[in-house]
Amino acid sequence: RDGFLRVRVGALLGYWTARGRLGFEVGVQPFAEPLVTFEAGRVARPEREGERVRPWLIGALAFGAATWAVDLADGTQLRFGPFVELGGAFAPGPGGAHVPIFEARGNRPRVRAGAFEFASGVAVRAMWALRRRNRR
Numbered sequence: 001r002d003g004f005l006r007v008r009v010g011a012l013l014g015y016w017t018a019r020g021r022l023g024f025e026v027g028v029q030p031f032a033e034p035l036v037t038f039e040a041g042r043v044a045r046p047e048r049e050g051e052r053v054r055p056w057l058i059g060a061l062a063f064g065a066a067t068w069a070v071d072l073a074d075g076t077q078l079r080f081g082p083f084v085e086l087g088g089a090f091a092p093g094p095g096g097a098h099v100p101i102f103e104a105r106g107n108r109p110r111v112r113a114g115a116f117e118f119a120s121g122v123a124v125r126a127m128w129a130l131r132r133r134n135r136r
Helices: none
Strands: 005-006 013-019 021-040 056-072 078-092 112-127
Touching: 005 078, 056 112
Parallel strands: none
Antiparallel strands: 005 021, 013 021, 021 056, 056 078, 078 112
Protein backbone atom coordinates (compact mmCIF):
# COMPACT_ATOMS: atom_id res chain seq x y z
CA ARG A 1 0.00 0.00 0.00
CA ASP A 2 1.36 3.39 -0.97
CA GLY A 3 0.61 6.49 1.08
CA PHE A 4 2.09 9.10 3.32
CA LEU A 5 1.96 10.44 6.87
CA ARG A 6 1.86 14.20 7.38
CA VAL A 7 2.93 15.69 10.72
CA ARG A 8 2.02 19.39 10.97
CA VAL A 9 4.07 21.68 13.24
CA GLY A 10 2.91 25.29 13.41
CA ALA A 11 2.37 28.46 15.39
CA LEU A 12 -1.20 29.63 15.78
CA LEU A 13 -1.84 33.39 15.58
CA GLY A 14 -5.41 34.39 16.20
CA TYR A 15 -8.15 36.34 17.90
CA TRP A 16 -10.92 35.06 20.12
CA THR A 17 -13.94 36.94 21.42
CA ALA A 18 -16.96 35.84 23.44
CA ARG A 19 -20.40 37.04 24.47
CA GLY A 20 -21.58 34.95 27.34
CA ARG A 21 -21.17 31.31 26.38
CA LEU A 22 -20.90 31.96 22.62
CA GLY A 23 -17.49 32.66 21.14
CA PHE A 24 -15.84 33.22 17.78
CA GLU A 25 -12.25 32.41 16.83
CA VAL A 26 -10.33 33.48 13.71
CA GLY A 27 -6.67 33.19 12.88
CA VAL A 28 -3.80 32.03 10.72
CA GLN A 29 -1.24 29.30 11.22
CA PRO A 30 2.08 29.16 9.38
CA PHE A 31 3.34 25.57 9.42
CA ALA A 32 5.93 23.05 8.29
CA GLU A 33 5.08 19.42 7.56
CA PRO A 34 7.72 16.72 7.33
CA LEU A 35 6.35 13.92 5.13
CA VAL A 36 6.92 10.22 5.66
CA THR A 37 6.05 8.27 2.52
CA PHE A 38 5.17 4.60 2.26
CA GLU A 39 5.66 2.25 -0.68
CA ALA A 40 4.32 -1.30 -0.54
CA GLY A 41 3.44 -0.80 3.14
CA ARG A 42 6.99 0.18 4.19
CA VAL A 43 8.60 3.54 4.90
CA ALA A 44 10.10 4.71 1.60
CA ARG A 45 13.61 6.05 1.49
CA PRO A 46 13.26 9.24 -0.55
CA GLU A 47 16.29 9.39 -2.83
CA ARG A 48 17.14 11.26 -5.98
CA GLU A 49 20.20 10.29 -7.99
CA GLY A 50 21.64 8.40 -5.00
CA GLU A 51 21.25 11.36 -2.64
CA ARG A 52 18.78 11.28 0.26
CA VAL A 53 16.14 14.03 0.01
CA ARG A 54 13.80 14.77 2.91
CA PRO A 55 10.36 15.94 1.75
CA TRP A 56 8.89 18.94 3.61
CA LEU A 57 5.83 21.06 2.97
CA ILE A 58 5.83 24.73 4.02
CA GLY A 59 2.53 26.61 4.12
CA ALA A 60 -0.18 28.44 6.01
CA LEU A 61 -3.87 28.13 6.75
CA ALA A 62 -6.67 30.47 7.80
CA PHE A 63 -9.45 29.28 10.09
CA GLY A 64 -12.68 30.36 11.74
CA ALA A 65 -14.76 28.70 14.46
CA ALA A 66 -17.95 29.44 16.34
CA THR A 67 -17.80 27.94 19.85
CA TRP A 68 -19.96 27.27 22.88
CA ALA A 69 -18.38 27.28 26.38
CA VAL A 70 -18.97 24.85 29.24
CA ASP A 71 -17.37 25.67 32.62
CA LEU A 72 -16.15 22.76 34.75
CA ALA A 73 -15.90 22.74 38.56
CA ASP A 74 -12.06 22.96 38.61
CA GLY A 75 -12.00 26.24 36.63
CA THR A 76 -11.33 24.59 33.28
CA GLN A 77 -13.45 25.75 30.38
CA LEU A 78 -14.30 23.49 27.44
CA ARG A 79 -15.14 25.21 24.16
CA PHE A 80 -16.60 23.28 21.23
CA GLY A 81 -18.27 24.08 17.92
CA PRO A 82 -17.99 23.96 14.13
CA PHE A 83 -14.85 25.19 12.34
CA VAL A 84 -13.62 25.74 8.78
CA GLU A 85 -10.02 25.89 7.48
CA LEU A 86 -8.50 26.87 4.16
CA GLY A 87 -4.79 26.27 3.61
CA GLY A 88 -2.06 25.77 1.09
CA ALA A 89 1.48 24.39 1.06
CA PHE A 90 4.43 23.86 -1.25
CA ALA A 91 7.64 21.85 -1.17
CA PRO A 92 10.71 24.10 -1.56
CA GLY A 93 14.18 23.04 -2.54
CA PRO A 94 16.36 22.40 -5.55
CA GLY A 95 14.50 20.14 -7.94
CA GLY A 96 11.46 20.09 -5.63
CA ALA A 97 10.87 17.61 -2.84
CA HIS A 98 10.91 13.95 -3.81
CA VAL A 99 7.60 12.43 -2.80
CA PRO A 100 7.43 9.11 -4.70
CA ILE A 101 3.63 8.86 -4.91
CA PHE A 102 3.31 12.46 -6.20
CA GLU A 103 6.21 12.47 -8.64
CA ALA A 104 6.00 11.21 -12.22
CA ARG A 105 9.16 9.65 -13.63
CA GLY A 106 11.47 12.22 -15.17
CA ASN A 107 9.57 15.19 -13.72
CA ARG A 108 11.90 17.48 -11.69
CA PRO A 109 10.20 20.84 -10.98
CA ARG A 110 11.84 23.47 -8.74
CA VAL A 111 8.78 23.88 -6.49
CA ARG A 112 6.04 21.34 -6.07
CA ALA A 113 2.56 22.23 -4.88
CA GLY A 114 1.88 20.27 -1.74
CA ALA A 115 -1.82 20.84 -1.33
CA PHE A 116 -4.67 23.26 -1.30
CA GLU A 117 -7.04 22.12 1.39
CA PHE A 118 -10.46 22.90 2.75
CA ALA A 119 -11.42 21.27 6.03
CA SER A 120 -14.41 21.46 8.33
CA GLY A 121 -15.36 19.67 11.50
CA VAL A 122 -15.91 20.18 15.20
CA ALA A 123 -13.28 22.02 17.26
CA VAL A 124 -12.82 21.04 20.91
CA ARG A 125 -10.57 23.17 23.13
CA ALA A 126 -9.75 23.06 26.83
CA MET A 127 -8.80 26.41 28.42
CA TRP A 128 -7.41 26.98 31.87
CA ALA A 129 -5.46 29.65 33.71
CA LEU A 130 -2.11 29.09 35.38
CA ARG A 131 -2.17 30.72 38.79
CA ARG A 132 0.79 31.76 40.93
CA ARG A 133 1.03 30.57 44.48
CA ASN A 134 1.18 33.25 47.14
CA ARG A 135 4.61 33.18 48.80
CA ARG A 136 4.57 34.20 52.46
